[in-house]
Amino acid sequence: MNHVPETGWVAYLADEIPESLKIEYENHLYSCDMCLSAYLEAMEKEESSLEIEGFDIAGPVMDSISRLKGGYIEEDKQLRKENSLRTITRHYLIAAGFTILLMAGGVFQSFTEYVDSMESRSVKETQSLTDGIIDKTFNWMDSIEKKNKEGFRNE
Incomplete structure (x- = not known):
């Protein structure tokens, strides 16, 4: 594969290229140091353009993650508690069954x-x-x- 121009990396970062081409670009990054440096430069330019526009993506993303996480924590605790009780009950029943078998034998x-x-x-x-x-x-x-x-x- 030929070297990817900087505009190609900008399009890659903006998610404007097809999936098959993305995979080609990613595989090419593993073997080509020149394209890796071009990709990093394109990333820096993209990052600086976001900062210039005043668009802060980290804050809203972190807020939504914490909201989602807070909601899932309660559900997760409840599921863990139910699974724990099921596991304990299952182990108790298995032990009781073996005890009965050993006694009968x-x-x-x-x-x-x-x-x-x-x-x-x-x-x-x-x-x-x-x-x-x-x-x-x-x-x-x-x-x-x-x-x-x-x-x-x-x-």
């Missing part, structure tokens, strides 16, 4: 039986461990007592 019953068996096993192991320690202690004390009796006899 006997999963919780098998868990309680497993825990009971583990508790009884640990109690038995603890008792046998304690009994073993007590037995060893008594055997040790008996051996000391025997040695003392034998030692007194030999003297």
Whole structure:
């Protein structure tokens, strides 16, 4: 594509050219530094001509945005609240459904039986461990007592 003249960029900025030509101009900007500088100059001239006329577009645009935003904020809050309640309700119903399925399947019953068996096993192991320690202690004390009796006899 050939370089775009400054008048072409002015027409582009004024939105006076067809959409297909706009796309060509935009694609050309990516690869041509000369046209990019011409575009920036045309933008500066367009901006300065707007300032000379005393037309301030930023103020009315910002006012309309704030008015629209204010109206949408209330609606947006209401929608978020409704969506939040729906989500919470949906999660609660899913959790309740899974709980019912697990209860019907006997999963919780098998868990309680497993825990009971583990508790009884640990109690038995603890008792046998304690009994073993007590037995060893008594055997040790008996051996000391025997040695003392034998030692007194030999003297």
